[in-house]
Amino acid sequence: MKRPKWQLEGNEPDYRFSLANERTFLAWLRTALAMVAAGVLLQQLSPHAMSRGVHLMAIGLAVLGGAMAAVAYVRWRANEIAMRHSRPLAPGGLIAALAAMGVAVALAFGLFIAISSH
Numbered sequence: 330m331k332r333p334k335w336q337l338e339g340n341e342p343d344y345r346f347s348l349a350n351e352r353t354f355l356a357w358l359r360t361a362l363a364m365v366a367a368g369v370l371l372q373q374l375s376p377h378a379m380s381r382g383v384h385l386m387a388i389g390l391a392v393l394g395g396a397m398a399a400v401a402y403v404r405w406r407a408n409e410i411a412m413r414h415s416r417p418l419a420p421g422g423l424i425a426a427l428a429a430m431g432v433a434v435a436l437a438f439g440l441f442i443a444i445s446s447h
Contacts, residue, residue, distance in 0.1 A: 339413030357401030364394030382441045389434045
């Protein structure tokens with residue numbers, strides 16, 4: 330398999346750091362997949378409660394999972410490039426946005442549960 334151009338630039342990083350970066354990437358992907366699965370589960374196991382709110386929460390979880398997967402790749406690649414060029418690792422600006430999305434989904438769940446229980 331042909332390696333991307335950025336993997337041929339700079340110096341090969343210490344494999345331990347590269348593998349740690351990969352493990353972090355895979356942890357992000359696991360979490361992203363769990364978010365998508367939670368959205369599917371919510372959609373499939375709540376047919377009697379398929380109100381607009383439940384539908385929107387399922388979509389929100391799927392979108393959050395997709396965003397996490399995209400951010401995971403961007404961060405993994407940025408960290409690999411930084412290590413190859415002996416630069417500091419990039420700050421995690423997108424992590425705050427993902428955390429805000431997670432809080433929004435959690436608040437939506439809480440609000441829906443509070444409203445539907447009355």
